Amino acid sequence: EDQVVSLEMERIGDTISSLPTEDGWRTLKPLCLYQGFWCFPYYAESIILGQKYYKAEPSDIFVCSAPKSGTTWLKALTFSIVTRTRFNSSSNPLLFQSPHTCMPSFHRSFSKKLDIREPGLPLIASHTPYASLPKSVKDSDCKIVYICRDPRDAFVSLFHYIAKVRPKENEPISLEEAFELYCEGKSLFGPFWDNILGYWRASVERPRKVLFLKYEDMMKDTTLNVKKLAEFVGYPFSLEEEQQGMVQKIIEMCSFEFMSNLEVNKNGISRLATNVENNVFFRKGKVGDWKNHLTPEMANRLDNIIEQKLIGSGLTF
């Protein structure tokens, strides 16, 4: 298998080096444009391998999101829901591990191996746009859950995130520069509107296949949405579990307050594509923080883009 991968990697390397790039965010590597979306070359590598080798199982659950839209939260929740009979409140791996290392990632894991599934765990995460998921994922009975977020908050979150993960020797960029790139669609797994609309349309066409969640709705009525999520992925809460407070236990354990105060998420480091401090995934966890960062003109510009792009889709923010 290793040899297959290394041969394949050479070919993929050639493909990737011929892609258009964008270095405006001044990240470790420039973004590259693959199949109409922008991502890091090491993600493109994994996605290309995944598109070729991944064979979906009907029991798979894809945990998808636009970046900075609540991925960490959705991962923690789906992981807790699916594994709730295996662990108790002191043995849950989320107490000792970042939610990002609790499941393999479609856009990250393939460069190391071809079978990325974790034994006994049906979860696979990704920011990959719906259109670029392998055909077998779309054709099989597996489930896809997707979380998106008001793009104004997602942008502010992305700006702060990139500022933290950018190598120290690279010059920082201003909020205005980042905003320009975001509005042009040149952001991680963007254009953001394509990422959102791809999953939105799939959820409208196939509501039993794709569950479309919004960060703001999850915040407003967490219980309702967590129950919906559990039912959708095929792990519904029994009446008994509900009476025992299982839903609330999971919500509490996955809350921003609780998770961001765990030692592992405060001071731990995880090997993702690169080494990342776990705390970069926990900033404020609030709805509407864009008001503290965007000028009225910026907000207006983004509103117009959102309106234009989503027109006729039935989706609003």
Ligand code: A3P
């Ligand atoms: P802010 O930067 O606005 O605080 P992602 O997980 O997709 O990378 O998104 C990160 C955003 O989700 C950050 O938003 C982060 O604070 C917030 N977040 C992380 N964990 C969360 C949780 N358990 N509940 C709610 N929001 C959370």
